[in-house]
Amino acid sequence: MSRNLYIYEEQVIAAAKQGAQIIVFPEDGIHGFNFTRETIYPYLEFVPCPQSVKWNPCREPHLFSDTEVLQRLSCMALRSKMFLVANIGAKQPCEYNDPLCPPDGRYQFNTDVVFDASGTLVARYRKQNLNGKKHLVP
Structure with missing residues (x-):
């Protein structure tokens, strides 16, 4: 992951030199893929809800x-x-009295995070799989 983040840093510098105002990285670009629920766990981070708390991880x-x-x-x-x-x-983490809480007591998410130009976390999107359910498209 550290190596991938170093590459991200290089790309951010190059994009900034070209005058970019936003950079979007691909899914699984930092940690890769082909993990199980257990093997991915050491690489997971806590991401607070940006609507509940204003936070700049670089400064705080x-x-x-x-x-x-x-x-x-x-x-x-x-x-x-x-x-x-x-x-x-x-x-x-989730409570065991939560009927959807997994047996290990935690939710795990594939999450997109958005930082503004000051480094503040402004958005978090947790990808949801439809789990084989059919949904009608209008």
Whole structure:
């Protein structure tokens, strides 16, 4: 992951030199793919809800734990003065009395995060799979 983040940093610098205002990275670009629920867990981070808390991971790295990747992405956005969108693995503890809570007590998400040009986390999107359910398109 560190190597991939280094490549991201190079791409952000190159994009900034060209005057880009936003850079969007691909799904699974940081941690790769072909993981199981258990093997991906060490690479997951906590991503707070940006509508609930205003947070700049680069400037406030100790506000939340397990956020090293978010910190690096935030600093990239801040240094380049551009919006940055990246995909990471995220985790969220859940209560055992939650009927949807998995047996291991945590939700795991394939999550896109968006940082503004000051490095502040402004959006979080948790990808949802339809799990084989058919949905009608109007």
